Amino acid sequence: MRYLPKSDSERRQMLDACGLGSTEDLFSQLPEEARLHRPLRLDPGKSEYEIVDWFRARGSETALGYASFLGAGVYNHFRPVMVDTVVSRGEFLTSYTPYQAEISQGTLTTIFEFQTMICQLTGMEVANASMYDGSTAVPEAAMMAVRITGRHKILVARSVHPEYREVLKTYCQHQAMPIDEVAFDPRQGSLQLADTDAKLSDEVAAVIIQSPNFFGIVEEVKAAADLAHRHGALLVVVFTEAVALGLLEPPREADIVAGELQSFAIPPSYGGPFAGIIATREKYIRQIPGRLVGETKDANGNRAFCLTLSTREQHIRREKATSNICTNQALIALMATVFMTVYGREGLRELARQNLSKAHYLARGLNRRFGGAFFNEFVIEAPESLNEELLRERIIGGVPLARWYPELQDTMLVCATEITRREHMDTFQRVARAVSEPVLAEGARR
Amino acid sequence: MNYPENFHYTKEHEWVSVEGDVGTIGITDHAQHELGDIVYVDLPRAGTSVTQGKTIGSVESVKAVSDIYSPVSGEVIEANQVLAEAPEKLNDDPHGVAWLVKIRLASPEEIKNLLSAADYRTYIGVE
Numbered sequence: 001m002r003y004l005p006k007s008d009s010e011r012r013q014m015l016d017a018c019g020l021g022s023t024e025d026l027f028s029q030l031p032e033e034a035r036l037h038r039p040l041r042l043d044p045g046k047s048e049y050e051i052v053d054w055f056r057a058r059g060s061e062t063a064l065g066y067a068s069f070l071g072a073g074v075y076n077h078f079r080p081v082m083v084d085t086v087v088s089r090g091e092f093l094t095s096y097t098p099y100q101a102e103i104s105q106g107t108l109t110t111i112f113e114f115q116t117m118i119c120q121l122t123g124m125e126v127a128n129a130s131m132y133d134g135s136t137a138v139p140e141a142a143m144m145a146v147r148i149t150g151r152h153k154i155l156v157a158r159s160v161h162p163e164y165r166e167v168l169k170t171y172c173q174h175q176a177m178p179i180d181e182v183a184f185d186p187r188q189g190s191l192q193l194a195d196t197d198a199k200l201s202d203e204v205a206a207v208i209i210q211s212p213n214f215f216g217i218v219e220e221v222k223a224a225a226d227l228a229h230r231h232g233a234l235l236v237v238v239f240t241e242a243v244a245l246g247l248l249e250p251p252r253e254a255d256i257v258a259g260e261l262q263s264f265a266i267p268p269s270y271g272g273p274f275a276g277i278i279a280t281r282e283k284y285i286r287q288i289p290g291r292l293v294g295e296t297k298d299a300n301g302n303r304a305f306c307l308t309l310s311t312r313e314q315h316i317r318r319e320k321a322t323s324n325i326c327t328n329q330a331l332i333a334l335m336a337t338v339f340m341t342v343y344g345r346e347g348l349r350e351l352a353r354q355n356l357s358k359a360h361y362l363a364r365g366l367n368r369r370f371g372g373a374f375f376n377e378f379v380i381e382a383p384e385s386l387n388e389e390l391l392r393e394r395i396i397g398g399v400p401l402a403r404w405y406p407e408l409q410d411t412m413l414v415c416a417t418e419i420t421r422r423e424h425m426d427t428f429q430r431v432a433r434a435v436s437e438p439v440l441a442e443g444a445r446r
Numbered sequence: 447m448n449y450p451e452n453f454h455y456t457k458e459h460e461w462v463s464v465e466g467d468v469g470t471i472g473i474t475d476h477a478q479h480e481l482g483d484i485v486y487v488d489l490p491r492a493g494t495s496v497t498q499g500k501t502i503g504s505v506e507s508v509k510a511v512s513d514i515y516s517p518v519s520g521e522v523i524e525a526n527q528v529l530a531e532a533p534e535k536l537n538d539d540p541h542g543v544a545w546l547v548k549i550r551l552a553s554p555e556e557i558k559n560l561l562s563a564a565d566y567r568t569y570i571g572v573e
Contacts, residue, residue, distance in 0.1 A: 150491055311510070
C-alpha cells in the first residue's frame with residue numbers, strides 16, 4: 001500500500017461514482033456556521049533546511065534551562081541512554097503488530113517481559129501488553145468490573161487525577177454506567193473511608209482509588225479493598241507515578257490495577273504518547289481488554305511466544321469484544337521495559353528512595369496543605385503569584401489546583417524527583433517564603 | 447450421534463428439554479463437533495431474563511467464539527457450574543452432563559417454533 005494523495009482524475013472518478021459534482025457537495029449537510037469556506041492557512045512546501053531551522057527556533061523558545069517542579073501525572077525523570085538505543089532499532093521501530101508469531105519472536109518476547117515485570121511491580125497475576133495511557137486504562141478497568149460483577153455503578157475517589165476522571169466520564173456516559181465521586185479527607189488529603197462506605201451499595205461494580213493519589217498522598221489500599229469487597233464490589237487501584245512502586249507495597253489487595261508508565265523513561269512530549277497498563281487476577285483474565293502475549297512451545301518443542309486469548313479481542317469478536325482497544329503501545333511500552341531492565345528491582349528501589357528524600361527535603365521549608373504521607377509530590381498553600389516569582393528565577397513552579405478543586409484556592413501541587421537539584425529547591429523555598437508573607441499580613445488585616 | 451426425540455432444536459444448534467415449566471438448554475453434538483475443542487463457556491447468571499432467539503452467552507473453542515441463542519424465553523434459574531471447571535465436557539457429553547442453563551419458561555407455547563429431532567437431523571444433513 002502506498003500512502004500518496006489522490007490525483008485529480010482519481011478524485012473525479014470517486015465523485016462520479018457517488019453521483020456528486022464536487023468535494024464540497026460531501027459537506028453540504030454541515031451547518032453553514034461550522035464551515036470554513038477557505039483553504040487552511042498552511043505555508044507552501046519548505047525545504048529540509050527551512051524545516052530544521054524552524055524547529056530549532058521553536059525549540060529554543062521552550063523551557064530549556066529552567067528547573068521544573070511540575071508533576072500531576074507527568075514527571076521529570078532521567079531517561080537512561082540505552083532506552084533510545086534499543087527502541088530506535090529498526091526491528092522494533094518499524095515492525096507491525098506481531099500477529100505472525102513465526103516472524104515476530106523479538107517483539108513478542110519484549111511484550112512478554114513487559115507483562116511479567118508489570119505483574120511483579122503491581123502484585124497482580126496477569127497484565128496485558130499495555131494500554132494507550134493511564135487515563136484510558138481507568139475506564140477500561142471500570143468496564144471490566146462491570147462485566148465481572150454484572151453491576152453498573154462506579155465509585156471514583158475525587159483524589160483520582162481529575163483528567164482521568166474526565167476520561168472516565170466520557171467513556172461511561174453513554175453506557176448506562178452512573179458515576180459517583182467519593183470525598184477526600186480535608187485534613188489528610190486521603191480517601192474518606194466513611195464516605196466510601198456510605199456510598200457503597202450492591203449496585204456498585206467498582207471503587208476506583210489512586211495511590212499515591214493526585215495530591216501525592218499514599219492511600220490505605222487494604223482498607224479500601226476491604227470496604228469494596230464487603231459490598232461485593234471490586235477495587236481498582238490507579239497510579240500515575242510508577243516510580244512509587246519501587247518503594248511502596250504492591251497494591252495486592254486490588255482486583256484491577258490501572259496505571260501510567262510515563263515515569264519509566266517515556267519523555268513528557270507535550271503530554272504523549274505515553275503507555276498505560278492494566279493488570280488483574282488470573283480468574284478475570286477473560287475480561288481483560290486488549291492484547292495478551294503468552295508463552296508456548298514451537299513445533300520443535302522450543303520456548304516461544306504468541307498472542308493468546310485473542311477471542312476476547314475486536315478483530316475476532318467484533319462488537320462483542322471486551323474492549324474496542326485492538327492494539328497496544330508496543331514501542332512506548334518498550335521504553336518502559338528497557339527502563340525496568342536497566343534499573344532492576346534494587347535500582348528502582350534506590351530511585352524511589354531518592355525521589356522520596358528530595359520531595360521531603362523540599363516539603364520541609366514549605367506550607368503543606370495535607371497531613372497524609374506522601375511520595376514525591378505534595379500540595380502546598382501558596383498564591384498563584386508564587387509561580388510568576390519563580391519564573392524570574394528560571395523555575396517552573398507547581399500546578400494550581402483551584403482549576404479542578406474550587407475548595408483548594410491558593411494551593412498548588414509540587415513535585416521533586418531524582419533530577420531536582422538542591423539549589424533549585426532552596427530557591428523555591430526562599431521565594432515561597434517571600435511570597436507568602438505579604439499574603440499573611442493581608443489575611444491578618446481582613 | 448443420537449439426537450433425543452424429546453428435545454426441541456434450533457437452527458443455531460441449541461436444544462431445549464422441557465420438564466414442567468423448566469427448560470434445560472444445551473448445544474447440539476453437531477455444534478460441538480463443528481467448534482472443535484471447547485476451552486471456555488460464558489453463561490448468564492441466575493436471575494437473568496432471556497428472550498427466545500437472543501444471545502445468552504458464548505462458547506469458545508480453539509477455533510472460534512460462537513454465541514449461544516436461547517431457544518426459549520424466561521428467567522435463568524441455574525447455570526451449569528460443571529462447565530466453569532471443565533468446559534471440555536461440552537465435547538464429551540453435549541446432550542447430557544454438559545447442559546448450559548436451566549430456564550423457567552415464560553411462554554411455553556414458544557416450543558412450537560422449534561425443530562423436532564427428525565427436522566434437525568434433516569437440517570444438518572444426517573439421517
